Amino acid sequence: MSISFTAQTYPASARPLSFDESLCMGCNRCVNICQVDILLPNATAGKPPIVCYPGECYYCGSCVMACPVPGAIRLRHPLMNETKFVPVKKP
Template sequence: MEKKIYVDQGSRIVNPIHFDQNFCTGCNRCVEACQVDVFIPNPERKKTPIVLYPTECWYCGCCVMECPNPNAIRLNPPLMNQIYWKRK
């Protein structure tokens, strides 16, 4: 078993979680609240977590609900799930 793993950030199918570096303090509460375990903590302290398994996201939004700063993290549902609505 290797100690190194490789993350290919160029071939993402979806990008479910977006962090804003200006607000995220790297507290990793989202990492600890995610039941699917899609994140890993950033190896650099106080930096935003890494979404290592984006396609496994269930889009429940618990990472957002647990975040102490509402501007630091954003959930992006898959584009194909954009719903249509119109003004009455």
């Protein structure tokens, strides 16, 4: 029995990656470096990849490190994981 593969973005409560469409060249370096393979190349050449499996993101940042255009790709932890900081206090 032959089977054709399909993909559907599997939604998650967090949005680990976002792309700036004006900066991203669609080179897919991030797609090919991601060890978790959460991205799929866009069907339209030159467009940002599809974050198909956002919930599987391991938040290692390798995609950002591989990106040739600073700011084209942004990694952000879920809001609950933002550590708090305050100005230093002297007693």
